[in-house]
Amino acid sequence: GENVEQHPSTLSVQEGDSAVIKCTYSDSASNYFPWYKQELGKGPQLIIDIRSNVGEKKDQRIAVTLNKTAKHFSLHITETQPEDSAVYFCAAFGSSNTGKLIFGQGTTLQVKP
């Protein structure tokens, strides 16, 4: 069935360093890949997304890359700040076109001041 694998499960970086989170997906028909940030006690918040017709997208300190051939996509955060500390989830649109998202298991990012 449809599956999204996310690595690493935890990531600790020093303030100012970069952080990279990687995901792979199983369904080659998936065409939409959002990233969500979840803070404690809150719902996931969309931070960036990418569609399958582009290979990279940037928004200030955040970028996402997509390799459709390898079925990989990654989140890159540069110049990390303590407020970037949260749980990050990748997701992929299922091929059944029902709108449901298949989520990765999440990465807990800690940015140490």
Add this chain to the structure above:
Amino acid sequence: GAGVSQSPSNKVTEKGKDVELRCDPISGHTALYWYRQSLGQGLEFLIYFQGNSAPDKSGLPSDRFSAERTGGSVSTLTIQRTQQEDSAVYLCASSLSGQPQHFGDGTRLSIL
């Protein structure tokens, strides 16, 4: 407010009781989704409503779970005869067709 609103924010109930969770989507959003998040886990799809189409119920874990969406707006997720394994955060999201999903803050359900 402008975002997805869920109520209650917390619910504690005894095993065997029925519970109802409510979701108010963003005004004008035609699609509404329910997900479940167990402690320290990712989000598990439950059910999806799109306009007047029949809902996609493929993620509901058992027949104790049901959901409805009245008037194309507010949705209620009902869990009958709750079990301890139903304890989780239940998240609702809404979107315009083909557009990103926006989540509420969820209902934290605890079954004693």
